[in-house]
Amino acid sequence: MTIISVGLLRKRRRERLRNLAFLSPWLIGVSVFFLYPLLSTVYFSFMKYDGFTPPTWVGLKNWTYVFSDYPFFWPALRNTLWLVIVMVSLRVLFGLGIGLLITKVKTGAGFFRTAFYLPYLAPPVAATMAFAFLLNPGTGPVNNILGSLGLPQPGWFNDPHWSKPALTLLALWGIGDLMVIFMASLLDVPMDQYEAASLDGAGWWQRFRFVTMPNIQPIVLFAVITGVIQTMQYYTQPLVAGKVASGVIGGSGQQFEPGYPEKSTLTLPQLVYHLGFQRFDTGGACVIALVLFALAMVFTAFLMRRGSGFLATDD
């Protein structure tokens, strides 16, 4: 062996140690707080375990229970589908609209941008409490105004037909992140493409359709997929809205049947909490967790196939 290759070997070993050192916090974190609990979730999904007596093997019993006998599962899945279709698409459309609008505003742009952005920062619990008050059917300001305009006054969070639209309204209020992303990508569209289109006699819609859309399409897709993934995790808002509207007193030890009114605000993450931490059915909670995992993985895989830029490196 020549001296040079020994040096090279030593350098390689040093590099490997360096890589390990830099990555160690994450390696520990991902094993202890992700891989290990994920495997345990799979394990517990085949066990009967109430958290006190030792777990016993029950095979697929938890799975059949969740899919055929647990009355909350299918409504929760249906609600998620509703939220994905209606809430996500409205959020993307509205965010794009607000993004377009803000790029056209000439006077007071700073004020408008701040006004559109701020609600996004409101803590979800506070925002939900605020909306539960604003939309409360009896004395809330919104129905108050609707009434004085002679318009119908919905029951919002107290009416199973209106609770999801009320949640959607809350989600549209917090559109600030999407507005910023769309605004930044709209400002990046090359001006000369618009000029060329105008010279060719393209009207407003044609310019939007053939210049703007192709340029911002990746961002729209990004917004849709991240919106879907966020909807998979939708927890705090429907839970707090249901609790406040039903008048259930929050806090420790309080049992709350989720989904008020009439299971209309159930989402899958709520079921994990309800089964695992209120009914002490660890196995059932783990089944729901795995369903959630599968759904999130499908959309994440889709996001990564379409947005391969995530993995791009510059070497």
Next chain:
Amino acid sequence: MSNLLIDREPEVPVAPAPGLTAAGRAARRTRFLNWVAVHSLALAAALFFVLPFVFVFLTALMSDQQALTRDLWPDTWHWENLRTVWDTPGFLTWWKNTILYAGLGTVLTLVSSIPVAYALARFKFRGRNFAMLLVISTMMLPPQVVIVPMYLFWAKQLHLSGTLWPLIIPMAFTDAFSIFLLRQFLLTIPKEYVDAAKVDGCGDLKALLRIVLPMAKPAVAAVALFQFFSCWNDYFGPQIYASENPAAWTLSYGLESFKGAHHTNWNLTMAATLLVMAPVIILFFFAQKAFIEGVTLTGVKG
């Protein structure tokens, strides 16, 4: 990207003026009408975004009785409502807990995530793309997926339920979203800087701390803010680990139970809501740039 929220050069609207050619007048009129249309639309949208804050604020300052009526404007301004909420037993504890959770959590996240993000952006090693895939997957996962075994781990093995430590300690072992955000930014820093430092005899750690980190300040600030607010806003975590012990509640978790304690008092509930929202909004006015950079970093550079 830096001044997205700051006013651009204002363009003064020009009303159609006499003494122009017919075509010129028509063009001016269209421009003027356009300006009016855009700004009325923006005003209408602004009402939708601002009015909820206004109504919360106005109700927070009403009397108990008036808050139950359909009135929108307070008869007399009850500023003492804010005081009452502040003095409610527990409220101050929730503040302290929230600041501990968010502050310590943010510091730990930064310290642990920066070297990892740097390694994923710069070092070449086998399995780097797979590691990045894993980071993105964990970032996208609902926290509920692994919560059951995690709770059993903290509660049954380490006996730490009823405290915020099960939420804080994991942050000493990185946060996927922060790694992702930092890495996206670090990729944009030309590696020639690091190479030059290495020629001068700098080690990797020294190059990261002395050369790269000062250049990455905006990204670090954005990550810090996002992490701070995700702890500040966290409801699920405290509900799982701290719910049994009111002395460990945070603002987000306590706020909801506050509505329970003050069942009919919408004025006090809204005053509490206002007090929970206020720090976020105040911080935003000091750190607009970092917020906007963080949001755009996730989407546009993706």
